[in-house]
Amino acid sequence: MAAVLEISLASLSSAVLAAAFTAWLMLRRVTGISRLLRQRMRSAAAREHLVAKVFDATSExxxxxxxxxxxxxxxxxxxxxxxxxxxxxxxxxxxxxxxxxxxxxxxxxxxxxxxxxxxxxxxxxxxxxxxxxxxxxxxxxxxxxxxxxxxxxxxxxxxxxxxxxRQEEIEQMAFIDPLTRLPNRRLMEDRLQQALAFAARTEKLVAVCVMDLDGFKNVNDTFGHEAGDAVLVEVASRLQQVVRANDTVARLGGDEFVLLLAGLNDVSEAEEILERALAAVRAPVRLADEQPAYVSASIGLAIFPHDAQLADDLLRRSDAAMYAAKRQGRDRCKRAQSRPLA
CATH class of the missing domain: 3.30.450.20 (PAS domain)
Structure with a gap:
């Protein structure tokens, strides 16, 4: 009986020791897992913090x-x-x-x-x-x-x-007159080609009007070149006010301008606009010292497709008509082929 009891106590002691050892191992494992989780959490938080700092610090x-x-x-x-x-x-x-x-x-x-x-x-x-x-x-x-x-x-x-x-400024230098901010010859020619293509599709008319100022040299000689520049700027502004939204006023250089009147139904529409342009240019320009400067305009008119069908021919015929207007007394419009406006 004593021997049996001794064996039982020994077995119990072994079981307790085994259970205690297993619990100890489990505790170490849980502790290790917990430590690993905390490390991972700290690592994840660190990464999240780093990402947030980079996100906010980048120059883009x-x-x-x-x-x-x-x-x-x-x-x-x-x-x-x-x-x-x-x-x-x-x-x-x-x-x-x-x-x-x-x-x-x-x-x-x-x-x-x-x-x-x-x-x-x-x-x-x-x-x-x-x-x-x-x-x-x-x-x-x-x-x-x-x-x-x-x-x-x-x-x-x-x-x-x-x-x-900067790129837009460079492009403007290539297409815009720096004094008046009007389209220059290059841009005018491009718009003329577009206007002619549109007119050919829609059977509309296009008026090409070369305009040269009368008396502009006298302004420069009397008041100086700064006054002449002021007159050019004022004339450019006035011409833009008398044309329609889809028309173009361009400066070719010096005191020479071109008006492109696109999408016309009748020649009379161009004639009315040009009469307003003559009146606008004719009005005195007040200079910085309040002295008035007087100029007028001679305008040549060529109509697509009646007077010519190519851009160069229209410009050439309009230019010839403008000089004819000057010879006949200035301050007037003249139709290409020496036919005066009604």
């Missing part, structure tokens, strides 16, 4: 939009670029920044690329909070979940406003 603007096209995040660079505070962007639709410089075809192409390949890039003009415009090179990416469904759209903006402004 970043905008994140959800699939319902609501802004969910914007970094500091984008806020500076757009002029909007972050809190004013969150929840808004990106269309609040549309500038109107991109048409419907532009956005159609953009969405086709974004939904097709998941990415699109190109130049955009957007509107700042104060209404001014800024240009950006934009890279758009679609962010999808495990099922391939779009969750977010991610936009990376690089500000290229200064570069675009």
């Amino acid at each position: 603007g970043i905008l994140v939009v959800d699939r319902d096209m609501r802004i969910v995040e914007a970094n500091r660079a984008f806020a500076a670029m757009s002029g909007y505070e972050r809190q004013h962007l969150i929840g808004q639709h990106p269309r609040i920044m549309q500038s109107g410089k991109q048409d419907a075809d532009f956005y159609k192409t953009m969405w086709q690329g974004l939904l097709g390949s998941g990415q699109w890039q190109g130049k955009v003009w957007d509107k700042r909070c104060d209404g001014s415009l800024f240009a950006a090179h934009l890279t758009l990416s679609a962010v999808r979940d495990e099922m391939g469904k779009v969750q977010y759209y991610f936009g990376l903006f690089t500000d290229i406003t200064e570069e675009c402004v």
Whole structure:
């Protein structure tokens, strides 16, 4: 009996020891797992903190939009670029920044690329909070979940406003008269070709009117070249006020201008506009010292397709008619082929 009891106590002691050892192992394992989880949590928090710092510190603007096209995040660079505070962007639709410089075809192409390949890039003009415009090179990416469904759209903006402004200035120098801000000969010739192509399709008329100022040399000789420049600027402004919205007033150089009157139904429409132009130029120009300067205009008129059908021929015939108007006394219009206006 004593032997049996001794064996039982020994077995019990072994079981207790085994249980205690197992519990100790489990405790160490749980403690190890807990320590690993804490390390991973600290690591994840560190990574999240790092990502947040990089997101806000990058020099490119970043905008994140959800699939319902609501802004969910914007970094500091984008806020500076757009002029909007972050809190004013969150929840808004990106269309609040549309500038109107991109048409419907532009956005159609953009969405086709974004939904097709998941990415699109190109130049955009957007509107700042104060209404001014800024240009950006934009890279758009679609962010999808495990099922391939779009969750977010991610936009990376690089500000290229200064570069675009410089490019526009260079283009203006090539096409715009620096004194009067009117189209120069190059741009006028391009618009003439477009007007002739449109008129040929629609059976409309185009009037090409070469105009030269009378008495302009006397203004320069009497008041100086600064006064002459002031007269040219004022004449340019007046001519723009007498033509229609789809017409063009260009300066070829010196005191020579061209009026392109497009989409006319009848020659009489051109004649009425040119009579108003003569009256506008004839009115005295007040100079800086309040002295009046007087000039008038001689205008030659050539009509497409009646007088010529090619741009060069129209300009040449109009120019010849202008000199004929000068010979006949100035301050008048004359139709090509020496036929006076009614």
